[in-house]
Amino acid sequence: MRRRSTRLVSPPVEALRQIEAWPAEHAAAGVATADAVIAHHGAADYRLGWGSVTKLLVAYAALIAAEEGVLDLDEPAGPDGSTVRHLLAHASGLSWDGPKPLARPGERRIYSNTGYLALAEHLERRAEMPFSGYLHAAVLEPLGLDATLDGDAAGGIVGNLGDLLAFGREALAPTLIAPETLVEATTVQFPGLDGVLPGFGRQTPNDWGLGFELRNGKSPHWSGSRNSARTYGHFGSKPGTATFLWVDPERRLVAAAVADSSFGEWAAAAWPVLSDALLEELEQ
Numbered sequence: 001m002r003r004r005s006t007r008l009v010s011p012p013v014e015a016l017r018q019i020e021a022w023p024a025e026h027a028a029a030g031v032a033t034a035d036a037v038i039a040h041h042g043a044a045d046y047r048l049g050w051g052s053v054t055k056l057l058v059a060y061a062a063l064i065a066a067e068e069g070v071l072d073l074d075e076p077a078g079p080d081g082s083t084v085r086h087l088l089a090h091a092s093g094l095s096w097d098g099p100k101p102l103a104r105p106g107e108r109r110i111y112s113n114t115g116y117l118a119l120a121e122h123l124e125r126r127a128e129m130p131f132s133g134y135l136h137a138a139v140l141e142p143l144g145l146d147a148t149l150d151g152d153a154a155g156g157i158v159g160n161l162g163d164l165l166a167f168g169r170e171a172l173a174p175t176l177i178a179p180e181t182l183v184e185a186t187t188v189q190f191p192g193l194d195g196v197l198p199g200f201g202r203q204t205p206n207d208w209g210l211g212f213e214l215r216n217g218k219s220p221h222w223s224g225s226r227n228s229a230r231t232y233g234h235f236g237s238k239p240g241t242a243t244f245l246w247v248d249p250e251r252r253l254v255a256a257a258v259a260d261s262s263f264g265e266w267a268a269a270a271w272p273v274l275s276d277a278l279l280e281e282l283e284q
Contacts, residue, residue: 015277016041022270024242024261028161031278032254034173037165038282044161048260049150050243051236054157055116057139057147057167059088059211061131062123063177063185064138070127073210077122078115081105087112087119088210089189094118109195109206113154120153143170155238161258164245168233168254171212172247185210186232186249197221199237199268215246222268224275227251235271237263244271251279 019027019042026048030040062084065071077084082092082105093101094112102110124131132149140147143166147159174182188207195206197213200220207214215223215231222235223246233246242263245256255278257271 013039013041013278013281015274015281018270018274018277019257019259022259022261023266024259027257027259027261029257029274030161030165030255031282032165032169033252034169034254037162040161040165042161046258046260047146047158047160048243048258049155049236049238049241050147050157050159050164050258051155051238051241051263052113053164053234053236053243053245054149054151054153054155056171056211056234056245057135057157058116058120058153059185060167060171060176061135061138062088062119063181063210065123065127065134067177067181071123078118079105084119084122085189085210087115087122089208090115090195091190091193091208092118106190107193109190109193109208111196111198116154117152139167139176142176143167155236161256164243164256164258165254168245168247168256171232172249172252172254186212186214186230188214188216199235199263220268220272222271223248224272224279226276226279235263235267237267242267246275248279251283253279253282 016029019029026043026046028042028044031038066073073085074083078087078092079101086092086105090111092115093103094114095102120131127134145163147163150158186209194204197203203218207216212232228250231248235244243258
């Protein structure tokens, strides 16, 4: 097993300079292949909360647990009729931030922080150890990340751009899970479910994998128009934080950005422009 280096190099990729216009005191962005970071720009060592990008690492821990036999993706978890798979794919019916289900499992795609709290609690019981300890041992430490879980499983990871890119490289060419597990995690779970992609409105359908949000035909979307339909990842928003991570398996590229500015219209507009500029420049 190889550790994902978080050391960053910085050859010029002009598109990354776009972050200088973002409304943030500290911002950083970078692009990588499975083997190395191609380039980065900005405050690459600055640590800040990742918001809901946290969910990708929580999901990865659950996938590792499934491979280890700690849990089964189709065992009951969450509200009645729900499974680990439902929780991972935002299909349990649980609401955004409350314990009361709004729908039956598998009926609607309801983005749910509560679902990820339930997932972490379930994994904690099955592993018979604190969830933060399992996440560290299964994901953070093997990848050599300095990121830490300083809050809950829905949005509590704090780390820097190097950590984010290192995890993205893992999600492009996995070393901690089997390739076929990654394929399953990035394939639509419970196809055909409609729902709201936070910040970007109702999507029909609102496709999701096991933790990974899937671009497919979504419009509008936070990745670029030049990204392939197979692009997967997540973005995060919390007060004072806006982050994204996408993995495009057709382009064999990973891109990430962090900023200490609350997500809003600026990010919804700037992120796709940055992504398109990166892809255009790197395809030349």
